[in-house]
Amino acid sequence: MNEVLRYTAFTTTPTGGNPAGVVLDARELSDAEMLAIAAELGYSETAFLHPTDERQYRIQYFSSLAEVAFCGHATIAASVALGERIGPGTVNLATQAGPVPVEIAADPAGEITATLTSPPASTRPASEEEEVRPVLAALGWSADDLDPAYPAHVANAGNDHLVLAAASRGRLADLDYDFEALGKIMADLGWTTVHLFWPESPTVFHARDPFPPGGVVEDPATGAAAAAFTGYLRTLGRLEDGAVLTIHQGVDMGRPSLLTCSTIPGDSRVKVSGTAVPIQ
Structure with a gap:
């Protein structure tokens, strides 16, 4: 519960991409606690998931300084982390900016790709x-x-x-x-x-x-x-x-x-x- 994972998104190597913190079950955390975790990590954003139903989550994003409405790289990081645990398929994320469905796919070698559908542009x-x-x-x-x-x-x-x-x-x-x-x-x-x-x-x-x-x-x-x-x-x-x-x-x-x-x-x-x- 409340384990803080560290992933880097939009890369296949730990030395590339954009690092993000991921908490897959943040239901027991307050906003102040989430902000403190994000600040301690020091990444541009950390994603906090609140499971609401099967493959359904409310998600919050915090930078080191404040909550943000939507973050793409932390969404990709969180979705890959989910895919490693619950397998391929669609997960539905409720963000402050609106619903964001994410398709999680795995290739024959097991590499996971996440594809989010953004809020309206x-x-x-x-x-x-x-x-x-x-x-x-x-x-x-x-x-x-x-x-x-x-x-x-x-x-x-x-x-x-x-x-x-x-x-x-x-x-x-x-x-x-x-x-x-x-x-x-x-x-x-x-x-x-x-x-x-x-x-x-x-x-x-x-x-x-x-x-x-x-x-x-x-x-x-x-x-x-x-x-x-x-x-x-x-x-x-x-x-x-x-x-x-x-x-x-x-x-x-x-x-x-x-x-x-x-x-x-x-x-x-x-x-x-x-x-x-x-x-x-």
């Missing part, structure tokens, strides 16, 4: 004066560092993320920002991450996600931002229904991660797939 253009310029200043970027083919938006698939396209792979790789300044902007505007990306091709992207609200400089893999970003691309008309998107994240910080996203025909939600492995 939406996006809107970002304000140049009130949102984009202050963030560029905190990043130490100029307007010339952005790719005009991808307009700045605030995208959501469970929580808000500012989406900015880097003009080059080199610009994306060279990230050294003002943590306090960006953190204040994000806190004031209610953003979870700033999703910085560079397009290698129409369906392959490289991304970095500064995450001051979670108390960390950068997230190595961000499933919620990946879902929001996929919805953003679809709204821009850059993805067809059923298109599959590959996102490489964490490479520049030494924790390579692989996220696979797909749109759903006739549905604003997004599927996000990944693996996870225990951290010893």
